[in-house]
Amino acid sequence: MAILVTGGAGYVGSHTIVELLARNEKIIVIDNLERGHQKAVLGGYLSVGDLRNDEFLENIFKKNSIEAVIHFAAYSEVEESALKLYKYYENNIFSTLKLIEKMIKYDVRKIVFSSTAAIYGNPTITPIDENSPETPINPYGETKLAVEKILKWYNIAHDMSYISLRYFNACGAHSNGKIGECHKPETHLIPLILKSILKKENKVEIFGNDYNTRDGTCIRDYVHVTDLAFAHILSLEKIRKENVASIYNLGSGCGFSVNEIIETVRKITKTNIKGEVKPRRAGDPDVLVAKCKKIEKELKWKPKYDLQKMILSAWKWHKNHPNGFED
Numbered sequence: 006m007a008i009l010v011t012g013g014a015g016y017v018g019s020h021t022i023v024e025l026l027a028r029n030e031k032i033i034v035i036d037n038l039e040r041g042h043q044k045a046v047l048g049g050y051l052s053v054g055d056l057r058n059d060e061f062l063e064n065i066f067k068k069n070s071i072e073a074v075i076h077f078a079a080y081s082e083v084e085e086s087a088l089k090l091y092k093y094y095e096n097n098i099f100s101t102l103k104l105i106e107k108m109i110k111y112d113v114r115k116i117v118f119s120s121t122a123a124i125y126g127n128p129t130i131t132p133i134d135e136n137s138p139e140t141p142i143n144p145y146g147e148t149k150l151a152v153e154k155i156l157k158w159y160n161i162a163h164d165m166s167y168i169s170l171r172y173f174n175a176c177g178a179h180s181n182g183k184i185g186e187c188h189k190p191e192t193h194l195i196p197l198i199l200k201s202i203l204k205k206e207n208k209v210e211i212f213g214n215d216y217n218t219r220d221g222t223c224i225r226d227y228v229h230v231t232d233l234a235f236a237h238i239l240s241l242e243k244i245r246k247e248n249v250a251s252i253y254n255l256g257s258g259c260g261f262s263v264n265e266i267i268e269t270v271r272k273i274t275k276t277n278i279k280g281e282v283k284p285r286r287a288g289d290p291d292v293l294v295a296k297c298k299k300i301e302k303e304l305k306w307k308p309k310y311d312l313q314k315m316i317l318s319a320w321k322w323h324k325n326h327p328n329g330f331e332d
């Protein structure tokens with residue numbers, strides 16, 4: 006039987022595929038390639054199509070014997086989500102409903118779902134555990150929370166077994182040098198700094214230095230994409246053994262400010278980067294740091310990459326692929 010990976014041409018999806026292949030899993034990948042990259046899919050069978058296309062989805066389930074689904078396909082830009090509501094609600098929620106209904110039709114009742122720390126909004130207590138209030142402050146977080154609720158009810162009504170993984174700030178690149186972070190346009194802090202160095206501009210905008218943090222800049226929990234990918238493997242193992250309805254935080258448990266990230270990149274690349282302070286970006290919480298005790302205990306997951314290793318791996322990827330997958 007095969008594992009169906011939706012959005013497998015995206016950042017976390019493509020890294021998870023490498024881990025699945027290393028374990029000789031049979032995989033079917035689907036991606037509409039709107040934001041994903043064909044070259045990022047290093048194995049398995051890629052079908053290009055959209056979850057909202059019923060005929061396409063029906064064919065995937067009819068032609069393949071699918072055991073479980075790992076569902077990455079979604080839009081994931083916080084700022085964009087606040088402007089393009091229909092786009093986000095339709096792609097992130099309606100597509101997932103179509104997928105789940107198809108799973109029920111073909112009696113596939115195991116799903117690992119990509120969720121996000123954006124579900125917590127602006128938390129009052131840090132680090133954040135899975136019982137913290139779910140109060141998103143942007144539509145992106147709302148769409149992911151809505152899917153978590155949908156999964157809860159499908160679990161009750163249809164025995165849909167699920168694990169929802171709430172990612173904090175994914176970063177870094179695969180050690181094989183073939184895949185890494187490539188968003189167009191790029192909005193994330195670490196790739197933006199590294200790209201600026203490659204363009205010899207050596208600068209980065211700092212969105213606000215008046216947050217309630219140790220140096221005034223936002224604190225985030227950065228976690229390596231290979232560590233995230235491995236959590237999907239452990240989730241799959243768990244879901245194969247038992248009917249679960251579980252939610253886990255996925256972060257490193259350590260928070261770094263924007264200034265600290267810039268400083269670490271400076272040291273690793275031996276480049277003097279100028280930080281230009283700009284107004285706050287809408288929807289940015291002061292601090293987002295995960296408490297990951299639950300996944301450590303229940304799935305025996307522990308991140309292997311520290312901040313230096315994460316940034317070094319990202320730096321290698323960007324140096325060798327300044328144009329992303331077009332190189």
Ligand code: UFG
Nearest residue numbers: 081121122123174192193194197210211212223263286289
């Ligand atoms: N930042 C800057 N300058 C930049 C880019 C980012 O100062 O040029 C700051 C942001 O304001 C934020 C931090 O760097 O404080 C990290 O920003 P990123 O854009 O790299 O990542 P986000 O924290 O905004 O987003 C990530 C994921 C989202 C997820 C969110 C949860 O990419 O999918 O974490 O909060 F929803």
